[in-house]
Amino acid sequence: MTTITNHLPTAELQRLDAAHHMHPFTTGDALNKKGARVITKARGVFLTDSEGIEILDGMAGLWCVNIGYGREEMAEAAARQIRELTYYNTFFQTTHVPAIALAAKLAELAPGDLNHVFFAGSGSEANDTNLRMVRTYWAQKGQPERNIVIARKNGYHGSTMGGGSLGGMAPIHSQGGLPIPNIHHIGQPHWYAEGGDMSPEEFGLQRAQELEAAILEFGPERVAAFIGEAVQGAGGVIIPPSTYWPEIQRICKKYDILLIVDEVITGFGRTGNWFACETFGIEPDIITVAKGLSSGYQPIGGSIVGDKVAAVINACEFNHGYTYSGHPVAAAVALENLRILEEEKVLDHVREVAAPYLKAKWEALADHPLVGEAKICGMMGSIALTPDKASRAKFASEEGTVGLICRERCFANSLVMRHVGDRMIISPPLVITPAEIDILIERATKSLDECLAAVKERGLY
Numbered sequence: 001m002t003t004i005t006n007h008l009p010t011a012e013l014q015r016l017d018a019a020h021h022m023h024p025f026t027t028g029d030a031l032n033k034k035g036a037r038v039i040t041k042a043r044g045v046f047l048t049d050s051e052g053i054e055i056l057d058g059m060a061g062l063w064c065v066n067i068g069y070g071r072e073e074m075a076e077a078a079a080r081q082i083r084e085l086t087y088y089n090t091f092f093q094t095t096h097v098p099a100i101a102l103a104a105k106l107a108e109l110a111p112g113d114l115n116h117v118f119f120a121g122s123g124s125e126a127n128d129t130n131l132r133m134v135r136t137y138w139a140q141k142g143q144p145e146r147n148i149v150i151a152r153k154n155g156y157h158g159s160t161m162g163g164g165s166l167g168g169m170a171p172i173h174s175q176g177g178l179p180i181p182n183i184h185h186i187g188q189p190h191w192y193a194e195g196g197d198m199s200p201e202e203f204g205l206q207r208a209q210e211l212e213a214a215i216l217e218f219g220p221e222r223v224a225a226f227i228g229e230a231v232q233g234a235g236g237v238i239i240p241p242s243t244y245w246p247e248i249q250r251i252c253k254k255y256d257i258l259l260i261v262d263e264v265i266t267g268f269g270r271t272g273n274w275f276a277c278e279t280f281g282i283e284p285d286i287i288t289v290a291k292g293l294s295s296g297y298q299p300i301g302g303s304i305v306g307d308k309v310a311a312v313i314n315a316c317e318f319n320h321g322y323t324y325s326g327h328p329v330a331a332a333v334a335l336e337n338l339r340i341l342e343e344e345k346v347l348d349h350v351r352e353v354a355a356p357y358l359k360a361k362w363e364a365l366a367d368h369p370l371v372g373e374a375k376i377c378g379m380m381g382s383i384a385l386t387p388d389k390a391s392r393a394k395f396a397s398e399e400g401t402v403g404l405i406c407r408e409r410c411f412a413n414s415l416v417m418r419h420v421g422d423r424m425i426i427s428p429p430l431v432i433t434p435a436e437i438d439i440l441i442e443r444a445t446k447s448l449d450e451c452l453a454a455v456k457e458r459g460l461y
């Protein structure tokens with residue numbers, strides 16, 4: 001058998017990929033016909049493909065590579081841990097130093113009394129943990145019927161049975177029997193698309209109050225928890241109006257509903273603080289983390305749990321766990337990532353340099369004829385594409401057609417910028433420099449210009 005390496009021709013790698021590799025969230029046949037772009041290397045904020053082309057990664061992989069690609073210290077941390085203790089579990093009365101150290105570090109960094117960590121291998125797994133944990137919490141307190149979890153339409157919490165059910169995405173729910181029972185979805189705080197004539201503040205309040213209406217409809221004695229992303233990511237980087245989270249917090253407190261904030265994207269500096277709960281003033285009972293916890297160098301996630309919930313869960317045997325919960329190599333790599341974030345003052349860089357610089361340039365994209373709004377929170381931003389700014393109109397084409405054209409233009413111009421429907425989104429590595437932000441904006445503008453030309457040609461503008 002031929003050894004498959006970077007040295008094979010691109011066409012051969014694509015042929016093998018098409019023959020054997022099933023891609024997530026992809027129509028395999030269509031991709032296999034054209035061939036996937038083969039990414040072979042990455043350093044800092046740049047990817048390199050098998051043709052030697054350098055691409056600026058405006059998405060930090062999948063919102064995860066916060067410290068940038070290719071850090072030698074991270075490779076060393078993994079190698080050291082593999083030599084010391086490759087693997088051990090924490091199921092049967094044992095523990096190990098990387099899991100202890102990472103849990104203690106997360107307790108130190110997380111706000112409030114979020115002092116306890118249940119590890120998982122990913123964000124989806126961590127949200128599955130959360131779902132079982134909040135239901136178990138109420139069952140232990142003698143209220144097993146309190147098992148409904150309220151989430152949002154167009155939220156994203158992963159693609160396992162639990163995570164996909166908590167998420168509110170129709171294409172996910174349409175396959176495989178989701179959502180599972182006793183999960184209810186309320187409206188999202190997406191003012192641009194759904195706010196009509198209301199002010200963003202009025203709309204934010206109204207959407208938060210849908211939570212209260214749902215609680216009263218089911219009866220508070222049936223509702224276990226509410227879950228939401230601090231800022232919706234995969235839904236299109238939807239930054240909630242300022243009125244939204246305080247109202248959600250008030251309602252959860254009033255009815256004693258547990259509050260889970262999914263910080264899989266927003267955790268570890270993306271909004272300028274360690275956690276977006278600090279940015280938005282939220283006091284959750286549990287937060288979900290993954291992605292930036294290890295900057296994507298190893299698969300690891302977890303639930304950071306407050307004292308109240310942990311006290312109840314610790315009093316029973318919680319029949320839940322993953323072979324790789326707290327994997328020593330993943331934990332050691334995550335610890336090294338946190339050391340880099342702290343010692344290199346990456347959050348200061350975000351707050352003082354990268355985020356303000358990016359914000360000014362990003363918001364200026366709202367002047368482009370194709371852009372209806374340009375929003376950004378820390379280092380995650382979105383722009384809405386529209387044929388008519390004033391009315392925030394949609395294109396006559398199927399939703400996502402123009403977004404896809406724009407994304408393809410970006411890719412051709414060596415920029416990774418993702419589309420969600422007809423919204424374009426970015427979430428670059430936090431270590432991106434002003435000079436690299438200039439490149440990002442220059443390529444984004446060129447791609448928008450080309451997209452506008454293509455849209456005009458198709459009579460959509």
Ligand code: PMP
Pocket residue numbers: 062121122123124125127156157158159163229233234262263264265290291301
């Ligand atoms: N929650 C949020 C907010 C996410 O953005 C994601 C992944 N995009 C997940 C959960 C799921 O994480 P994973 O893909 O690691 O399972």
